[in-house]
Amino acid sequence: MFFNSLDFAIFLPIVFILYWFLANKSLKIQNLLIVAASYIFYGWWDYRFLALILFSTIIDYFIGLKLAKEQSLLKRKFLLWTSISVNLGLLGFFKYFNFFLDNFVTAFSFFGFQINSGSLNIILPVGISFYTFQTLSYTIDIYKGKLEPTKDFIIFSAFVSFFPQLVAGPIERATHLLPQFYKKRNFDYSAAIDGLKQILWGLFKKVVIADNCAYFANLIFNNSEDFSGSTLVLGALFFTFQIYGDFSGYSDIAIGTSRLFGFDLMKNFAFPYFSRDVAEFWRRWHISLSTWFRDYLYIPLGGSRGKTWMKVRNTFIIFIVSGFWHGANWTFIIWGGLNAIYFLPLLLTNRNRNNVDIVALEKKLPSLKEFLNVLITFSLTVLAWIFFRAENVTHASNYISEIFSSSLLSMPLFPDMSMALTTIILIFIFVSIEWVGRQDEYAIERIGLKWKKQFRYGMYYIIALVIMYFGNFGENQFIYFQF
Structure with a gap:
């Protein structure tokens, strides 16, 4: 179901x-x-x-x-x-x-x-x-x-x-x-209302963002040999927002549904695409799994204590096992190993805890340095997601090779470009709302609380109408069901 x-x-x-x-x-x-x-x-x-x-x-x-x-x-x-x-x-x-x-x-x-x-x-x-x-x-x-x-x-x-x-x-x-x-x-009436709001936002992430992105991600990845490097970059970006909207959307619906029955579940996503380094990304992405591996595997192995070779060993073990947890394919193992490579310099230079609070805390916009760090971290994450999405290692290698070819400078071109543009606009709106609500448990938790009731509920009705009008209701399976 x-x-x-x-x-x-x-x-x-x-x-x-x-x-x-x-x-x-x-x-x-x-x-x-x-x-x-x-x-x-x-x-x-x-x-x-x-x-x-x-x-x-x-x-x-x-x-x-x-x-x-x-x-x-x-x-x-x-x-x-x-x-x-x-x-x-x-x-x-x-x-x-x-x-x-x-x-x-x-x-x-x-x-x-x-x-x-x-x-x-x-x-x-x-x-x-x-x-x-x-x-x-x-x-x-x-x-x-x-x-x-x-x-x-x-x-x-x-x-x-x-x-x-x-x-x-x-x-x-x-x-x-x-x-x-x-x-x-x-x-608890207030908890139930809060739960319904989180369910609403989770549905928006799933059927408006994830499932619309999935259409184009599947089109481009499944026919990657037919497209230019610029189009493949766009495909990787579509998948990047697909997997985030899909999985964090599921978590939002799960947490919101639990509140309807008087239960409190742990936060599973904390706006990971606003991370300033890979260590911060992994503290904000799939928190329940990353902390599980930390407590039951990484720390028992010695964690970041001991000699340098032990730190390197433990880092690769935790990320490769995490990759293998996601599926029985070498692409997942390489994805985990690639993230270990990203993470290791931060650990060895003791910079893995530099960014604990959310970016631009209590500010409307990030500094130039913060923006560049977020952009670099996001780009590294997009590159790693290519291995996660690819059918096999050869597919991933060919996909990345074409990205770094001369065709990267061409205009992206694929079927349903107008529909794709609509999806890109929806992604931009989505990211903007997530940015405004990035200090909360979920993006729309406190947005509008100081507005008049009719305006606040008007916002919820607008989100519901956007879901009904732009949502993809093909009952697309959540990505993580396969894991």
């Missing part, structure tokens, strides 16, 4: 009414309703994968209980590694089996050995990378003594399968989300 679908537009009000009008007297019934709604939401794609998420839930629930009682360090490690092995084993099979098999065969062919093997027709369960990491954080935090396990299976099931963030995050920590299922939740 997509957030931008008619199915969800019917599903959400039904669950909302049942939750606040029929189940509001009992916290247990509310939690049970969340589990039921979440399983319906997830099973809408393929009901067969409900058994998979239930299996993961049962495994980590009982391992969590055992970890709390077990005193033996050896047995505790065994329980922890059982959880890690089962969860990553399932993820590895569904997501990476064919990748490793194909590369294994290719490696042996290189040395003259011919191996006959066929790939399995494996369907990737939606959201498996997200809920796998969420349940892993639960087990690891119990092992480290940061969290007491829950004895309520319904609450734990709700934590694992919570439908707003189930299939594309944010990847919540048990220490943050799990306690919220224990607290009595009363309807």
Whole structure:
């Protein structure tokens, strides 16, 4: 079930009414309703994968209980590694089996050995990378003594399968989300209105920005050999705004939907394209994943402590693993490695924490230096996104080679140029609104709060009309569903 679908537009009000009008007297019934709604939401794609998420839930629930009682360090490690092995084993099979098999065969062919093997027709369960990491954080935090396990299976099931963030995050920590299922939740009108505003902005990002950009990004990337370097640059820019509008739009809808039910999810995007260096970009992009890797992989490896070679090693490990998390393709690994190369000079010169606050804080416009730094960081990010979007390494290499050819100086030319111009104008408006609201949780959180009510609501109606008029309602799948 997509957030931008008619199915969800019917599903959400039904669950909302049942939750606040029929189940509001009992916290247990509310939690049970969340589990039921979440399983319906997830099973809408393929009901067969409900058994998979239930299996993961049962495994980590009982391992969590055992970890709390077990005193033996050896047995505790065994329980922890059982959880890690089962969860990553399932993820590895569904997501990476064919990748490793194909590369294994290719490696042996290189040395003259011919191996006959066929790939399995494996369907990737939606959201498996997200809920796998969420349940892993639960087990690891119990092992480290940061969290007491829950004895309520319904609450734990709700934590694992919570439908707003189930299939594309944010990847919540048990220490943050799990306690919220224990607290009595009363309807908060102001929080619900705030949630609806964030849902509205998330839909704008998705159907107006991301899905319109997707049309041109797909057209140019899928036929890149037919276009000039200038057109390919435009294609890369379209994809850059597509992936941001798509993924941050999903996060906005997820966070806003959660507020309707009395839950608070972590912020997942903090205006990353206004970053002044790559380190700042990664503190603002997919925050729930980058902090997960930081806390559960980077720091245990030694982080930025130790000798220079350890800093280099740990930096490449964290970025390459992050790239591989996104998909079973060498393009993702190269994308991660390229970001490591971007990041490393900042780390080695202790400049990776130079830009912590948002750019041009409490100012209307950035300084010339800030603007140039943002432009350079954005350009490096666009270049890296080419590998992320390309079908394979050869495709990415040819795409970049053509960009740096003499055809870069020609005028961009491709079908539907007038429609593309409209999309570019929408992007410009979008970036302008994001700039104005860059110090808030989401762009339109405080815009218009001091206006008269009719003007403020007029702004919301205008956004809704823009969504209806310019939105692409083909129920385009969110990009990160494939991860």
